[in-house]
Amino acid sequence: ISTRTHIAGFNFDNCIMNAAGVYDYSAEELDAVQQSAAATFVTKSATLVPREGNPEPRYCNTPYGSINSMGLPNFGLAYYLDYVSAAQRQVPGKTYFVSLTGFNVEEDIALLRQVQASDFEGIVELNLSCPNVPGKPQTGYDFEAVTRILEAVFDLYRAPLGIKLPPYFDLVHFDQIAAILNRFPLAYVNSVNSIGNGLCVDAAAESVLIKPKQGFGGIGGAYLKPTALANVFAFRQRLNSSIQIIGTGGVQNGTDVFEHILCGADMVQVGTVLHQEGVAVFERLTRELKAVMAQKGYGGIDEFKGRLKTL
Numbered sequence: 001i002s003t004r005t006h007i008a009g010f011n012f013d014n015c016i017m018n019a020a021g022v023y024d025y026s027a028e029e030l031d032a033v034q035q036s037a038a039a040t041f042v043t044k045s046a047t048l049v050p051r052e053g054n055p056e057p058r059y060c061n062t063p064y065g066s067i068n069s070m071g072l073p074n075f076g077l078a079y080y081l082d083y084v085s086a087a088q089r090q091v092p093g094k095t096y097f098v099s100l101t102g103f104n105v106e107e108d109i110a111l112l113r114q115v116q117a118s119d120f121e122g123i124v125e126l127n128l129s130c131p132n133v134p135g136k137p138q139t140g141y142d143f144e145a146v147t148r149i150l151e152a153v154f155d156l157y158r159a160p161l162g163i164k165l166p167p168y169f170d171l172v173h174f175d176q177i178a179a180i181l182n183r184f185p186l187a188y189v190n191s192v193n194s195i196g197n198g199l200c201v202d203a204a205a206e207s208v209l210i211k212p213k214q215g216f217g218g219i220g221g222a223y224l225k226p227t228a229l230a231n232v233f234a235f236r237q238r239l240n241s242s243i244q245i246i247g248t249g250g251v252q253n254g255t256d257v258f259e260h261i262l263c264g265a266d267m268v269q270v271g272t273v274l275h276q277e278g279v280a281v282f283e284r285l286t287r288e289l290k291a292v293m294a295q296k297g298y299g300g301i302d303e304f305k306g307r308l309k310t311l
């Protein structure tokens, strides 16, 4: 039984990896993912210069998942390009993902120019959940901004590039954003980022759980799965077949991975469960996925990918 997959023409021995922002901040964490059963890694979304991020506590586990307002702490793009450059030499033939996020189009372009000038041979993931012009919603919810950014990006960048999107909750929004995305040579769409601006409360302390933004933060974990599966399934039906899908959100076991693939995902990423369990989670999820496949008689993920039945 094989859980191998392919993204942007690159082959991967497995279809499970980390989600940007989790276990990918430092070289030590990236090493741990490298040495695990994960297919590959994606780096923490990188900015032009290093960022400390928000004051702590900025992440908290909750009964059904997690809440975070990290504030994009990262060592800067150069650090991650150096790490991946060394990884490419150490393990030739393995493909890595570098996540980027600018706070405006100019920054996005500057980040991509820096990637182009490097020896990076992998896949770029552009995080569109970043804030945009103050007073406007995050980029992923500002469809004109998405259009403007992708026009600038694809004028410049010709190598494999995917985007990370926030969750959408209205079928008309799926139609509208998919019509935009179908105009561009995207390698993939990664759905979903955390549900923005949730609020978790500690009733005993009568307080919020995290310090930034009065306790508002991105919601991950089990809460997220129905929304994540809906976004994967909706985009699979709307996007050109040339645009692949990475499914992210709410994975806790092999059946959840199976469900993401059934909805159309070509690769599945994990965040909260990785943060809580560590990199051993990749071996567990892979084992559990293979058990589901064995029980159903599937030899490879293409036999059930996107085959979700409607009633």
Ligand SMILES: CC(C)(C)CCc1c(C(=O)O)[nH]c(=O)[nH]c1=O
Residues within 6 Å of the ligand: 021, 045, 068, 069, 070, 071, 072, 073, 101, 127, 129, 130, 131, 193, 194, 218
């Ligand atoms: C939310 C932003 C800080 C604008 C982007 C980075 C990010 C963060 C973060 O660094 O706070 N957390 C998430 O759950 N998703 C993200 O995409």
